[in-house]
Amino acid sequence: MFSRKLTDQIQICLSVPQFAEELFSLTDRNRSFLRVWLPWLDGCKASSDTRQFLELQLSRFAKGEALHVTIVYEGAIAGVAGFNSIDRTNRIGYIGYWLGEEFNGKGIMTTVVRDLIAIGRDFYSVQKIDIRCATANARSRAIPERLGFSHEGTLRRAERVYEQWYDHEVYALVLGERP
Numbered sequence: 001m002f003s004r005k006l007t008d009q010i011q012i013c014l015s016v017p018q019f020a021e022e023l024f025s026l027t028d029r030n031r032s033f034l035r036v037w038l039p040w041l042d043g044c045k046a047s048s049d050t051r052q053f054l055e056l057q058l059s060r061f062a063k064g065e066a067l068h069v070t071i072v073y074e075g076a077i078a079g080v081a082g083f084n085s086i087d088r089t090n091r092i093g094y095i096g097y098w099l100g101e102e103f104n105g106k107g108i109m110t111t112v113v114r115d116l117i118a119i120g121r122d123f124y125s126v127q128k129i130d131i132r133c134a135t136a137n138a139r140s141r142a143i144p145e146r147l148g149f150s151h152e153g154t155l156r157r158a159e160r161v162y163e164q165w166y167d168h169e170v171y172a173l174v175l176g177e178r179p
């Protein structure tokens with residue numbers, strides 16, 4: 001598939017509906033792990049839901065609105081990442097991501113986000129990259145912090161995840177200001 005090899009172990013592929021079965025299986029195995037931070041788990045009940053989501057992402061990719069990539073680690077699907085939205089008017093890319101629990105702690109997502117920054121700059125000509133994380137989500141916050149993003153502020157009650165409201169920490173990288 002259309003892919004970029006980032007290291008000997010890590011590859012990112014443009015997400016296509018053919019990944020639905022394996023990606024759903026990863027999601028299903030990690031339901032309780034992901035449910036702490038992500039609001040859509042209860043709506044993803046079968047591989048057909050994942051397939052429908054991937055079809056939507058591919059059509060958004062075609063319109064230049066988003067880029068959804070599937071992360072492959074040592075040949076197995078490990079998670080997803082991408083630009084959830086691309087604001088072409090203001091040239092801002094909004095990054096989101098998740099990994100299966102068994103793929104945490106290996107530096108996979110930091111490597112992937114570093115590459116997404118390059119894609120944003122070189123392919124989409126964005127001038128700013130935005131990452132938003134729930135305040136208590138230390139592992140997620142560590143990624144923009146590790147990559148030199150600035151903390152721009154806190155959005156209060158930014159997201160409802162099942163019965164809880166989360167504040168969001170907003171991180172940004174202004175590409176012209178990169179050292």
Ligand SMILES: CC(C)(COP(=O)(O)OP(=O)(O)OC[C@H]1O[C@@H](n2cnc3c(N)ncnc32)[C@H](O)[C@@H]1OP(=O)(O)O)[C@@H](O)C(=O)NCCC(=O)NCCS
Pocket residue numbers: 033034037038097098099100103104105106107108109110111132133134137139140142143
């Ligand atoms: C957020 C999430 C992607 C972070 O995963 P992660 O494995 O911590 O992130 P990385 O892949 O960048 O790995 C970093 C870890 O690998 C270690 N590591 C090993 N090699 C590394 C390398 N070459 N580069 C960077 N880190 C490396 C780091 O020390 C760090 O481990 P530590 O936290 O124990 O110190 C993951 O926890 C997740 O999917 N959570 C659930 C969904 C979620 O919260 N999504 C985000 C919503 S905003």
